[in-house]
Amino acid sequence: MPFMKIWGCNAYVKHQMSTKLEPKYEKCTFVGYPKETKGYYFYNENKVFVARTGVFLEKEFLTNSEKGRNIELEEVQQQKVIEPEVEEVSQAVEENPTDLETQPLQGSTRERHEPERYGFLVTTHGDVILVDQDEPKTYQEAVVSPDSEKWLEAMRSEMDSMSENQVWTLVEPPEGIKPIGCKWVFKKKTDMDGNVETYKGRLVAKGFRQIHGVDYDETFSPVAMFKSIRILLAVAAFHDYKIWQMDVKTAFLNGKLEEDVYMTQPEGFVTPENAGKVCKLQRSIYGLKQASRSWNLRFNEAIQEFGFIRNEDEPCVYKKFSGSIVSFLILYVDDILIIGNDIPTLQSIKTWLSGCFSMKDLGEATYILGVKIYRERSRRLLGLSQSTYIDKVLKRFSMEESKRGFLPMRHGISLSKEMFPSTPQ
Template sequence: MWKGKRPSLGHIKILGCEVFVRREAQDKLEARSKKCLFVGYPKESFGYLFYKPKDNVVFVARRGVFLEREMISKEDSGSKIDLEEIQESVDEESIVNTNSQQEEVTPAEPNDVSLPIRRTSRVSKPPQFYYGFHIEEDKISDSTLSELDEPANYKEAMASPEAVKWKEAMKSEIQSMYDNQVWNLVDTTTGLKTVGCKWIFKKKTDMDGKVHTYKARLVAKGYTQTHGIGYEETFSPVAKIKSIRIMLAIAAFHDYEIWKMDVKTAFLNGKLTEDVFMAQLEGFENAKYPTRVCKLQKAIYGLKQASRSWNLCFYEKVTQFGFSISEDESYIYVKISGSIVVFLVLYVDEILLIGNDIPTLQSVKDWLGKCFAIKDLEDATYILGIKIFRDRSKRLIGLSQDTYLDKILKRFKMDNSKKGILPLHHGIKISSDLCPKTNDELDKMSRVPYASAIGSIMYAMTCTRLDVSFALSMVSRHHQNPGEGHWTAIKNILKYLRNTKDRFLVYGGEKELRVTGYYDAGWQTDKDDSRSQSGWIFLLNGGAVTWKTLKQDTVADSTCESEYIAACEASKEAIWMKNFIGDLGVVPTVQDPIEIFCDNESAVALTKEPKDHGKSKHINKKYHFGRSKVAEGHVIVKEIRSEDNPADPFTKALAKSKHDKHAWSIRLKDKIKF
């Protein structure tokens, strides 16, 4: 606080670890250093206290080779000496310590001072430390991957300083169960199979990360259910993230209202058709009938069929009010009456209400309030961990995930890391050559949360941070056997996200609501199996609404073939967008054809007509889908320079100038005023 910066803790070492300290007088036939134990720090000088068990002395030296990794990797640290007893017995004034010795680059060993070691009968235990997610500090606990301030179970909640708030949250949940008549207590019988239950505790935060609600959710242990007995169908669709982005881009263009609502205890609205019995709740057992079980009438959270039951219930209610479901997006509902347009987007229990007529929107809200317990959040500012910023005067909408990124950076101990300039530097090869080759390396990497980090970054990439798509695609291929080099690449992505966490994905400013697509391919980017990389992106109202990067299913024989395969995948997405946006009824004329741009002249020519060429005669028939859609007039493929193709970063690592240029072209901006 005094100096305005964090002090360096690089000199801190693990107590009790073995150290090689250089000898003062060296004989060519003797070892140049002696193995000692690190036991502490001198008070009056800079350096370390070392203990030589053989000579039973403690001395000061400035440097040594500390064997910390070896100590961590051992089940038993090998320390047979009570470190506290040694430190208590060290007489600081008797230790020889001269300034001349401290200034030497390679310190000489000072005069040894014999110190009596007091023996103890106490069992010696290795010191306990907390280690971060670095390979060189590889002792990682799974507990560090969870939110440490949220209880893991009922006992922890009752023992926490916030026990009163958690108790109130549980009472509120129980009251919801009673209000919805979720179960009846019945006598148990021999052979009756019951489903267990547990409490899930979460702190709800606002768009700035501040806690505003303590939530306790009662969840059934649905994984113990048996198919055909406890449940039948389980399929339950939700609105795609890309569909939500498309709706927001349309709302920005037409200046629609965007309201948000949450359905309280949404799953409790679904009715069960099967007989399901559940054990009584921990902490809320019926004192009069402790042996009875709960026969469920409604679909409680955690049951296999809970999500499906809720969606069927919601579909029934909204269709009664005149909404129709989109054929190309399972949970976007449309209601059009003359010039009045209303859209209802459902994502589990979160609802976006979008439209151009406030009285009509209010009537929809009132209807939903009669059907379900609704929490009205008015204008949408936050959904699914995404902040929504809006400037209606300029018809702009910006999406940001800075709060979510702060959370994952803190989770993986990268919140104070250096800031990266690129997610993947040009020239770095991510392949199986980086996989562990020894048992020590395997053991070290087994304690690294590699898959967890990929999943956390993937959600950001799926929502708004498309600029890390290619880097994430490359590192995710090795999640089953990652090496130190792979983990370094993951940390580089996190460093880049820390540097660019304030970026917005912006929609608006266009004079026409048109879909424009771009695709590209990187030839044989995967060095392990020589397969190429496809990448495509589609823009609407100036900003990216859908994108993807993936490894191709087959080995391409040429750059032309790899680009042609990518054209097939991009054409499929173009057709879906054409149908989906057309069904919404908000575009005056259905866009036909949709323009897709590519930077390979041969591939463009191949999509227009089948040319007999030795490099293309073996191409699988399924990849001719793009050509068929071009022939039908639904898609047209045009050529563009590679420098102007925003799909280029989806297939290869680029230099910073090119990477930033493409990010700007798809409206992924560092700063924007709202």
């Protein structure tokens, strides 16, 4: 089998270079095979890492005389560490074996508690550990957490979306097919001030178990670069264009699958009459390797039907011109910015998108991708910041304050130094 290699042989593995002057390959030692992914374990400089390929020096390993000589190994037995109280009882039992029935064995009396470095309260509920002010990691944690009703409602909402979009059909497991698993992922979505806005329960497929050429093929999907968003926001600020924002609900569910993909039923939503069945996916779902690509293809098809033209150099930026009416659209996974100078046209874009997908209208853009947007249209100024206090600073925008934290740029856009430290001054 060509995949099998001689354990302990040297190998050259390609690594990411920090500078062009560094070597492209590093010499390592092959030490095993990872369980969860295809590749090899390599050891180098007191670290073990995974790489998919390498140049193995097996012939040199076999011909090396030092590798072939006999080495005597000394067996080392690890000593057991016994608590002081246990050791005292053990000695007493050896001196008087009858005391074993009258004197119970006592463990350590040390007080055990969670480290203070965690910064939050940890409690137990049966076999499930709950962490206050945190998101549950599993379905079991969600159903016993203080916010269990909100998490259950979030999961029911997700299942309703699956049903409305006809994401899967329940079928008997095909012979010889092992379905991929799925899990619940929980997230508290916050507003720009950090307040919890919604509880989100997302059903995610375990796509790492998919097999290339069997249940997926192409996976590449473009995403808008943030510098493109900055440029169009600068254009909007200079020309005083409207900037609206929309969010696609369960965006990946709109993608159509071309492959046959089977998945286990989601935990907590298996009925007794369908307990032995599996989900045959009709549409894409979060976690699948081709999910993002399927959604991007579906969106591109829909928006071009409305007359938008895709940018050749930035495939997630679209434009539409009609006389003096200008419209731009930026897609970042499931976040959409709509920019233009004609309100009826922008409203028609919203209506079209809402007819194609399940959308959430967020109105004027104020917060996107973790970045706050502040706009002063009377002075054609637009500011971006990830700071929590920056709104107050921007309201008192002046030359003195711009030297402290902002860089004025052309076309009326100002950017935070904290966010863009490499911006030329």
